Amino acid sequence: AQSVSQHNHHVILSEAASLELGCNYSYGGTVNLFWYVQYPGQHLQLLLKYFSGDPLVKGIKGFEAEFIKSKFSFNLRKPSVQWSDTAEYFCAVMLSGSARQLTFGSGTQLTVLP
């Protein structure tokens, strides 16, 4: 079965620092990749997604992620974080094919200090 690993459980940054959250998956076939975000007290929502094409995808609020197939990775980045980026971030993978269910990582809590 496929799995998704997010190695950083909690990241603490100061405002304006650059962010990179790691995500690795274990599956050799064609995958679709996602980052979801959960702001404090709010619902989980889609941040960005990769299906095909340009491996560098841009999402909302200045976030981007790069798919590196050879490394089975889909890391999330933002050049300069803000206090309002404090949230929990979840990487997710969906296999192409009949199952088409999302497998989530365990999440990374990002705390941005003002």
Next chain:
Amino acid sequence: ETGVTQTPRHLVMGMTNKKSLKCEQHLGHNAMYWYKQSAKKPLELMFVYNFKEQTENNSVPSRFSPECPNSSHLFLHLHTLQPEDSALYLCASSQDPPNGELFFGEGSRLTVL
């Protein structure tokens, strides 16, 4: 406002109680999901319904019983739960076939005493 509404937002129950969680979506989707979210663990997919038919049951104990009377409503009936079942239960919906974009509710925080 996400278009997916869950009630109750918080629930405390004893191990012998019977209670239900409710989810309603106003997005016109045909697929609905129950996920369990526990601290520091990946979201666990519990059940999937497509067009009211259950298409996924990820080895969930029988003390959790889903019900999907129509494409807009999803229930999770709870009975004789264990303290380790305490978690945030998330409902989500999506188009069918799914494209990976799920719309989540805010969750029902369940505490089992």
